[in-house]
Amino acid sequence: xxxxxxxxxxxxxxxCALAIGYVMQFGLAxxxxxxxxxxxxxxxxxxxxxxxxxxxxLPVDAAQDQxxxxxxxxLAAVDAALEDETPELGDLPGNPAAGGFDCGVExxxxxxxxxxxxxxxTAPCKASERVTFHHxxxxxxxTVQPDGTLSLSVPALAQQAVFIASFANGDGAMAMLEVSxxxxxxxxxxxxxxxxxxxxxxxxxxxxxxxxxxxxxxxSGDLAAAARGEGGFLVRLGxxxxxxxxxxxxxxxxxxxxxxxxxxxxxxxxxxxxANCDQTVEAQTLELRGPEGLRVRDLTLDIPACDSTGDFLxxxxxxxxxxxxxx
Numbered sequence: 001x002x003x004x005x006x007x008x009x010x011x012x013x014x015x016c017a018l019a020i021g022y023v024m025q026f027g028l029a030x031x032x033x034x035x036x037x038x039x040x041x042x043x044x045x046x047x048x049x050x051x052x053x054x055x056x057x058l059p060v061d062a063a064q065d066q067x068x069x070x071x072x073x074x075l076a077a078v079d080a081a082l083e084d085e086t087p088e089l090g091d092l093p094g095n096p097a098a099g100g101f102d103c104g105v106e107x108x109x110x111x112x113x114x115x116x117x118x119x120x121x122t123a124p125c126k127a128s129e130r131v132t133f134h135h136x137x138x139x140x141x142x143t144v145q146p147d148g149t150l151s152l153s154v155p156a157l158a159q160q161a162v163f164i165a166s167f168a169n170g171d172g173a174m175a176m177l178e179v180s181x182x183x184x185x186x187x188x189x190x191x192x193x194x195x196x197x198x199x200x201x202x203x204x205x206x207x208x209x210x211x212x213x214x215x216x217x218x219x220s221g222d223l224a225a226a227a228r229g230e231g232g233f234l235v236r237l238g239x240x241x242x243x244x245x246x247x248x249x250x251x252x253x254x255x256x257x258x259x260x261x262x263x264x265x266x267x268x269x270x271x272x273x274x275a276n277c278d279q280t281v282e283a284q285t286l287e288l289r290g291p292e293g294l295r296v297r298d299l300t301l302d303i304p305a306c307d308s309t310g311d312f313l314x315x316x317x318x319x320x321x322x323x324x325x326x327x
Contacts, residue, residue, distance in 0.1 A: 261326030
């Protein structure tokens with residue numbers, strides 16, 4: 001009996017093992033049939049996105065239905081147009097290595113008649129700016145032309161003349177030249193700032209005011225006559241309309257070639273105006289006479305009250321008169 005029970009238990013175990021293997025291989029369907037999905041809907045909740053980099057894609061049929069507009073965009077043409085519009089570095093202003101203009105400042109000095117120096121300033125990036133010139137203690141301000149150039153003539157105060165042009169931001173240039181004819185001229189200059197109202201007057205050989213031989217800003221003389229030894233000339237330097245302008249007047253007489261012996265009365269004068277009345281004016285005089293070298297003297301002048309507007313102050317003894325030996 002015991003052996004019979006063992007046979008029954010073994011057979012049952014074998015049948016269970018065969019049934020489990022069949023289900024694992026074929027599912028619940030019969031061989032040759034597909035396992036159908038159950039009719040019950042699957043409820044999915046709590047979906048967590050794994051990556052935002054994955055982009056959704058349209059089904060193939062939907063993509064075919066959403067056709068693009070009938071318009072062609074040629075990227076190559078756009079790139080070519082951009083290349084035509086984009087300037088190269090060499091086309092930009094201020095790049096001298098590739099054809100752009102140079103922003104450098106240049107000053108050229110050339111000797112001229114009357115122991116003068118003809119100065120030419122070139123500053124392409126300084127159009128209409130204020131520039132200050134320096135020469136042997138002489139200072140005056142000018143304004144560059146709209147095209148970035150400036151030309152002027154300056155009486156030299158040294159045979160080995162050095163001229164400097166400087167701008168407010170520190171840019172500038174220097175020029176040098178030899179003025180061999182300076183030995184033939186005596187010179188007197190007065191310089192000041194702003195509306196001081198100063199004037200330099202020279203009355204040659206006893207000339208009265210406002211007659212022939214009275215040389216001043218309104219009757220500046222003749223350079224050709226000076227070259228013949230017949231009279232002097234006056235040069236006014238500086239642009240008066242510039243803010244805090246530095247101005248100067250220089251009188252020159254050809255003492256080394258003068259034909260007539262005599263004396264020239266030199267005076268510094270100041271007109272009382274609304275701009276300078278009741279103020280203290282500071283100025284300088286510069287004198288160059290023969291072998292004595294350049295002499296500089298400071299000047300302080302108290303201008304009368306504004307009820308004296310229109311009057312003139314004459315400083316006769318500030319500058320020595322010129323004594324001409326003649327030949």
